[in-house]
Amino acid sequence: MNILLKNGRLIDPVSGRDETVDIHIVNGRIDKLGHNITASGSTQSIDLKGKIVAPGFFDMHVHLREPGFEHKETILTGCTSAAAGGFTAVACMPNTKPAIDDESVIKFIHERAKIALNGLVDVYPIGAVTLGRKGEHLAPLAELASAGAVAFTDDGDPVHDAEIMRRALEYSSMFKKAVIQHAQDLPLTKGGVMNEGFNSTTLGLPGMPSVAEDLMVARDIQLAKYTNAQYHVAHLSTAGCVELVRDAKKNGLHVTCEVTPHHFTLTDDAVRTYDTNTKMNPPLRSRDDVEAMKEGLRDGTIDAIATDHAPHSFDEKQVEFQQAPFGIVGLETAIGLAITELFEKNILSLFQLIEKFSTNPRRILHLHEIKIQEGESANFTLFDPSVEWKVDVQKFKSKSKNSPFGGYVLRGKAVGIINNGQAYWN
Amino acid sequence: MPKEDIQLILDTAVSFREVLERPIKKVPPLQGKTIANLFFESSTRTRLSFELAERRLSADVLGFQAAGSSVSKGETLKDTARNIEAMKIDMVVMRHAASGAPHYLSTVIESAVINAGDGGHEHPTQALLDMYTLREKFNKLQDLHICIVGDISHSRVARSNIYGLKTMGAKVSVCGPATLIPRDVERLGVDVYHHIDDVLPKVDALNILRIQLERDAGRLFPSIREYHNYYGITRQRLDKAGGEVVIMHPGPINRDVEISADVADGENSVILQQVLNGVAVRMAVLYLLGTRN
Numbered sequence: 001m002n003i004l005l006k007n008g009r010l011i012d013p014v015s016g017r018d019e020t021v022d023i024h025i026v027n028g029r030i031d032k033l034g035h036n037i038t039a040s041g042s043t044q045s046i047d048l049k050g051k052i053v054a055p056g057f058f059d060m061h062v063h064l065r066e067p068g069f070e071h072k073e074t075i076l077t078g079c080t081s082a083a084a085g086g087f088t089a090v091a092c093m094p095n096t097k098p099a100i101d102d103e104s105v106i107k108f109i110h111e112r113a114k115i116a117l118n119g120l121v122d123v124y125p126i127g128a129v130t131l132g133r134k135g136e137h138l139a140p141l142a143e144l145a146s147a148g149a150v151a152f153t154d155d156g157d158p159v160h161d162a163e164i165m166r167r168a169l170e171y172s173s174m175f176k177k178a179v180i181q182h183a184q185d186l187p188l189t190k191g192g193v194m195n196e197g198f199n200s201t202t203l204g205l206p207g208m209p210s211v212a213e214d215l216m217v218a219r220d221i222q223l224a225k226y227t228n229a230q231y232h233v234a235h236l237s238t239a240g241c242v243e244l245v246r247d248a249k250k251n252g253l254h255v256t257c258e259v260t261p262h263h264f265t266l267t268d269d270a271v272r273t274y275d276t277n278t279k280m281n282p283p284l285r286s287r288d289d290v291e292a293m294k295e296g297l298r299d300g301t302i303d304a305i306a307t308d309h310a311p312h313s314f315d316e317k318q319v320e321f322q323q324a325p326f327g328i329v330g331l332e333t334a335i336g337l338a339i340t341e342l343f344e345k346n347i348l349s350l351f352q353l354i355e356k357f358s359t360n361p362r363r364i365l366h367l368h369e370i371k372i373q374e375g376e377s378a379n380f381t382l383f384d385p386s387v388e389w390k391v392d393v394q395k396f397k398s399k400s401k402n403s404p405f406g407g408y409v410l411r412g413k414a415v416g417i418i419n420n421g422q423a424y425w426n
Numbered sequence: 427m428p429k430e431d432i433q434l435i436l437d438t439a440v441s442f443r444e445v446l447e448r449p450i451k452k453v454p455p456l457q458g459k460t461i462a463n464l465f466f467e468s469s470t471r472t473r474l475s476f477e478l479a480e481r482r483l484s485a486d487v488l489g490f491q492a493a494g495s496s497v498s499k500g501e502t503l504k505d506t507a508r509n510i511e512a513m514k515i516d517m518v519v520m521r522h523a524a525s526g527a528p529h530y531l532s533t534v535i536e537s538a539v540i541n542a543g544d545g546g547h548e549h550p551t552q553a554l555l556d557m558y559t560l561r562e563k564f565n566k567l568q569d570l571h572i573c574i575v576g577d578i579s580h581s582r583v584a585r586s587n588i589y590g591l592k593t594m595g596a597k598v599s600v601c602g603p604a605t606l607i608p609r610d611v612e613r614l615g616v617d618v619y620h621h622i623d624d625v626l627p628k629v630d631a632l633n634i635l636r637i638q639l640e641r642d643a644g645r646l647f648p649s650i651r652e653y654h655n656y657y658g659i660t661r662q663r664l665d666k667a668g669g670e671v672v673i674m675h676p677g678p679i680n681r682d683v684e685i686s687a688d689v690a691d692g693e694n695s696v697i698l699q700q701v702l703n704g705v706a707v708r709m710a711v712l713y714l715l716g717t718r719n
Binding site for chain 2: 196197198200201202203204205206207209273274315318319320321322323
């Protein structure tokens with residue numbers, strides 16, 4: 001694969017670079033990086049004037065659903081969705097069937113990922129903290145780490161038992177892996193299907209109070225402090241959690257967090273139509289919470305943007321709100337929402353945005369940095385920060401279309417990705 | 427629902443209320459129309475009230491109970507309703523335990539859907555019959571002060587009453603233990619009370635809600651005994667507050683829990699009028715929807 005990227009604006013947080021350059025890629029490696037490079041022979045030349053060239057984007061929170069729920073998504077369709085959304089890598093969550101609590105499941109996912117689009121998208125499995133994600137017995141964390149698990153979580157469910165959480169933090173710190181928490185106090189959220197507040201009151205739907213998330217994060221931060229371990233909050237959604245993580249960082253703890261595009265875009269006002277595509281866990285919160293997400297992104301409290309891509313089939317969402325499963329797809333709207341809500345509204349610069357989409361997730365998961373220099377392999381996300389487009393869920397590459405953003409007009413879209421000697425163009 | 431619509435329904439109900447006093451209580455406007463009553467949650471009063479209203483308007487009536495139906499075999503609401511609609515019906519009356527279920531159903535079927543109570547969300551015809559009963563008693567709704575007492579959190583009756591009464595210019599308060607008052611409810615324009623004796627002297631009518639004995643005692647409040655002692659509406663409590671208040675209850679009543687027997691059966695109780703008016707109000711709603719176009 002020989003490609004010449006002409007006139008793109010390269011923004012690389014790792015080297016601090018921001019300049020218009022030509023990049024010549026030969027056999028998947030950066031052959032030349034400079035100005036006025038001309039294409040020769042079989043090289044495909046692509047004009048990227050006005051477009052951004054960034055180190056490959058990494059979505060650290062994706063449900064690929066395989067094995068077990070292939071009617072929602074497969075590793076192939078999930079990777080295609082990631083590529084279309086501008087991600088060269090994803091970390092996949094262990095709530096599969098069987099759960100990722102055994103090295104054989106990790107091997108299976110690696111194998112499938114290798115043949116999906118010829119390995120275009122890197123897939124990094126995240127192992128379960130407990131066997132079957134039941135919260136009772138520790139999963140074989142060392143074995144999972146050796147097989148390639150990049151972190152541990154019981155996501156979908158919290159690690160509820162404080163003793164199990166403590167031991168998981170201690171054990172995983174032996175091989176420098178984060179424990180990622182789906183923070184939710186279960187008794188406080190029993191039966192809940194949306195944020196508790198004025199909207200749950202008028203809709204008559206059982207609420208999940210924000211304090212249920214705050215409590216779990218507060219507890220975990222104390223445990224992380226006590227065990228000196230690395231702790232990461234998945235999809236945080238409350239102003240209280242932002243405050244807690246901010247303080248933990250100030251106190252020098254190894255605590256990080258991510259936010260989803262829907263939690264910095266929508267409030268629980270969106271639920272008023274009983275649209276089951278506004279049902280996710282954690283739920284859409286209040287205006288104050290959304291503003292806190294933006295402030296957390298701006299001041300660096302929130303390290304990463306991750307989608308919590310959670311595909312469900314059409315029929316599964318065609319039910320009463322209370323019966324519907326939690327979750328929405330997110331890979332193909334992430335860049336558009338981030339540019340529209342964060343860059344356009346002066347919350348983040350493109351430089352910061354790329355940090356949250358690429359550099360920071362890799363750092364949290366202890367993966368190697370993407371080096372953009374001659375001789376290194378090419379791992380790029382190319383996007384147009386100014387193009388306007390209308391979201392058509394039927395055009396999603398994901399097998400599932402469960403998004404509340406259908407019909408939204410967004411600014412910013414992936415042009416394509418380059419990774420592992422492959423390219424994908426939108 | 428806008429004020430004019432509520433007014434229209436209540437005015438229309440007056441003539442049907444008169445029909446119910448006739449020796450022959452049947453009129454022909456919905457002749458040839460078929461109405462399916464889809465009751466996915468058990469109900470006696472509301473189901474019979476709707477059924478009677480439908481029959482008195484000469485509609486053909488299809489009954490449905492969730493138990494023993496395809497729902498118990500795992501069929502979705504959408505499929506069940508679309509199958510029944512395929513048999514050419516004109517209107518659906520639905521009771522469902524899930525909030526928003528009628529709203530959802532109206533997006534997947536063509537027929538008009540009437541909400542006969544959905545989860546903790548709304549029970550519009552109950553609020554309409556409550557307003558009808560109050561209007562009958564006071565000749566107005568404007569500036570009346572009504573207090574809804576009990577489990578506001580889980581009550582569809584409370585929500586619909588708040589919307590309806592506020593729209594008609596009445597003042598609405600809610601009273602109950604803090605654990606049964608939903609979050610931010612004051613944003614609906616109601617005053618919140620936790621001590622029933624504080625609000626009693628101020629009100630024209632009480633709408634007393636049923637306490638779910640099985641579900642709530644022990645978790646949402648300590649015990650039935652304590653609830654009765656602090657929130658139960660008794661003769662003694664009413665006397666102490668002075669003045670007479672109209673007593674309403676959507677039923678079914680737990681005697682000597684939320685309301686004492688002498689109050690329920692007392693001269694200011696309009697509980698049975700509510701039931702009778704319910705038929706007239708539902709006739710009005712069915713008539714107005716069924717004869718559109």
